Structure formats: structure tokens, C-alpha cells
Amino acid sequence: MWARRCCMKSKFWGVRGSIPTPGRSTIDYGGNTTCIEVVADSGDVYILDAGSGIRELGFNLMALYQGKVAAKVFITHDHWDHIQGFPFFVPAWAPGCKVDVYSGDKDMHRKLNSQNKQSETSFLTLEQITKGDTAILSKDDVRSNHTKSVFEGQQDVDRGYFPVPVKFMGSQLTFHDLKEYQVVQNGLGVSYMYHSAHPGGMFSYKLEEGERKLVFAGDYEHDGSGYGQFGENDKRMIEWAKDAEIFIIDAQYTPEQYEGKAGPPRKGWGHSQIERVCELAAAANVKHLYVTHHEPTHTDATLAKMEQRAKDYMANVLKSDIPVTFAREGMEMHV
Numbered sequence: 001m002w003a004r005r006c007c008m009k010s011k012f013w014g015v016r017g018s019i020p021t022p023g024r025s026t027i028d029y030g031g032n033t034t035c036i037e038v039v040a041d042s043g044d045v046y047i048l049d050a051g052s053g054i055r056e057l058g059f060n061l062m063a064l065y066q067g068k069v070a071a072k073v074f075i076t077h078d079h080w081d082h083i084q085g086f087p088f089f090v091p092a093w094a095p096g097c098k099v100d101v102y103s104g105d106k107d108m109h110r111k112l113n114s115q116n117k118q119s120e121t122s123f124l125t126l127e128q129i130t131k132g133d134t135a136i137l138s139k140d141d142v143r144s145n146h147t148k149s150v151f152e153g154q155q156d157v158d159r160g161y162f163p164v165p166v167k168f169m170g171s172q173l174t175f176h177d178l179k180e181y182q183v184v185q186n187g188l189g190v191s192y193m194y195h196s197a198h199p200g201g202m203f204s205y206k207l208e209e210g211e212r213k214l215v216f217a218g219d220y221e222h223d224g225s226g227y228g229q230f231g232e233n234d235k236r237m238i239e240w241a242k243d244a245e246i247f248i249i250d251a252q253y254t255p256e257q258y259e260g261k262a263g264p265p266r267k268g269w270g271h272s273q274i275e276r277v278c279e280l281a282a283a284a285n286v287k288h289l290y291v292t293h294h295e296p297t298h299t300d301a302t303l304a305k306m307e308q309r310a311k312d313y314m315a316n317v318l319k320s321d322i323p324v325t326f327a328r329e330g331m332e333m334h335v
């Protein structure tokens with residue numbers, strides 16, 4: 001899979017935020033939701049988030065390791081775009097594989113279990129619907145806005161929308177609570193930082209091998225208003241990412257979108273705008289900034305413009321030579 005095996009390597013398998021966006025207008029940057037593969041010098045495989053990109057990664061790993069995959073999966077948070085690929089991650093089903101799921105979130109096992117749980121809700125058959133039979137629905141459902149309750153239910157993590165429970169996944173599957181800093185088996189040191197700069201909270205991960213560091217900030221909304229004017233979350237993130245070789249962070253919006261000059265104001269939505277993450281990267285003195293969690297409505301053309309704009313901002317406004325790259329599916333990084 002890799003050209004050489006001399007250092008920690010990583011690869012994007014999903015770069016889109018919020019929802020998968022397949023189609024011709026997103027084929028260049030990619031439409032799968034968050035998933036990043038990191039391979040240690042030892043060969044151990046680490047996976048950051050289980051968005052829809054993990055599906056293709058699973059096929060790739062099964063072929064590469066001939067059905068004997070050992071992978072460690074780290075989940076940042078349980079928003080759907082970060083866990084929705086897990087039921088389609090083939091190594092988790094295959095008896096010859098070993099999958100360890102880690103999260104700083106003590107409740108992650110229950111949440112993944114819930115995603116796979118067979119729903120106990122009764123559904124109308126097609127025949128009942130065509131006959132106008134609504135007997136299975138409760139009186140409240142019939143009287144109230146049923147579509148609304150369906151959508152509310154869809155976003156309720158305690159209800160299941162997949163037919164096979166996690167307990168039937170055939171791999172050696174183990175769920176772990178991650179300690180503050182932990183060397184995970186024969187490979188990388190992994191630590192996490194909890195931050196509240198995203199609705200519901202988030203765990204950022206730092207992977208270290210020797211002196212080399214990869215920081216995946218995950219979904220993140222800055223709380224600063226310009227270079228040197230960082231809020232408390234930004235200060236913590238700058239300290240956390242200090243001198244990292246690779247710094248991967250969400251910058252879903254343009255400054256205009258964030259401020260509400262193009263569409264509704266996105267302040268408080270849990271995602272950053274590109275100029276602020278350039279400032280974070282410069283203050284943290286990282287070696288390379290990778291921007292991910294691309295806005296679902298942004299086409300390849302829009303993202304290419306945003307990417308150039310971020311490069312220009314870093315070089316011309318911040319006077320920094322830190323490379324800025326917008327993540328693309330299949331893109332590899334070497335640390």
C-alpha cells in the first residue's frame with residue numbers, strides 16, 4: 001500500500017463533513033465522511049474516526065493483510081458523520097480480524113451498539129400503507145406531525161437503524177476507555193484532549209512516535225478573533241498541537257460564511273473558518289496544516305478556491321511558510 005515503510009504514515013479515506021457527498025462535483029476532493037489511517041513504524045494500523053470512508057479502507061486492509069487485519073479505531077465523537085461507516089467496516093465482521101475501538105468517551109460502546117441495534121419500532125407494511133391502515137401508529141403519531149417525529153427519531157442515538165447488532169460482528173472486537181496518555185500496544189503513543197469547541201464535546205487525538213507528532217483536532221470551532229487574539233479553546237489547541245509535524249483540523253467555512261455575509265451566520269455551529277485555522281497552525285508552529293471536514297455544499301471548484309485562499313493567507317498575511325493542504329481522499333502524509 002505504501003511506497004516505503006520508514007516512518008509513521010497516514011492517509012485520508014474520508015474528508016467530508018456532516019454527510020457523504022458522492023457525485024461528479026465532489027470527485028476530486030472526495031465525498032466520504034471522516035476517516036484517517038495512520039500506520040506506525042511497527043506496521044500497526046490506527047484509524048481515526050469511522051465515517052463512511054472507513055468502508056473502502058476496510059476492503060483495502062482485508063486485501064493487504066489477506067483477511068487477518070489488526071486495527072485500532074479511535075473515535076472523536078459520536079456525531080453520525082464520524083461513526084456511520086462502522087457497520088460497513090468489513091474487518092469488524094471477519095473472524096480472522098482483531099479490532100480495538102478506543103475513545104475518551106466512556107459511553108462509546110453503548111453508542112456504537114445503539115447504531116447497530118435492531119429497532120424495536122413497528123413499521124407499516126406497504127400493504128397497510130396503501131390501504132390507509134395506520135393502526136400500528138399510536139394516536140399521538142397520527143395526530144401529530146409524524147414526519148417530524150421520524151426525523152427526530154433518526155437523530156436519536158438510542159434508536160437503531162441497522163439490522164445486525166454489534167455482538168454479532170465476528171472479529172475479536174474490544175472497546176476500550178482511553179487513558180489520558182497511553183502507548184497502545186506495539187506502536188504509537190496516543191493521547192487525547194477533550195474540548196467543548198463543538199456541540200456535544202469532542203476528543204482530539206495526538207499520535208506520537210519518537211519525536212514525531214500527528215495531531216487530529218477533529219471537529220473544532222475557533223474562539224479567537226484574529227492572530228494573537230485567541231480564546232481559551234484556541235490557546236489549549238495551540239499548546240496541544242505545538243510543533244506537530246502534521247496538524248489536521250476542520251475548517252468548513254469561508255470567513256464570509258462564518259460571519260453570515262454569505263448565507264446564515266455559522267458562528268456556534270461547531271466548525272472553523274479557514275483564516276482562523278491558519279492562525280492556529282502558525283501559532284502552534286506546526287510543520288504542515290491539513291484542512292478537512294469539507295462543507296457538503298462545497299464543490300471541487302469551491303474547495304480549490306478556498307485552498308488557494310488559505311495558502312495565500314498563510315504566506316502573505318501571516319508571513320508563514322507553513323504548507324497548507326486541503327485534504328483529499330487517497331492523499332497520503334508522511335511524518
Ligand SMILES: [Zn+2]
Nearest residue numbers: 017018081219
Ligand atoms: Zn463532523
Ligand SMILES: [Zn+2]
Nearest residue numbers: 077079198219
Ligand atoms: Zn461533529
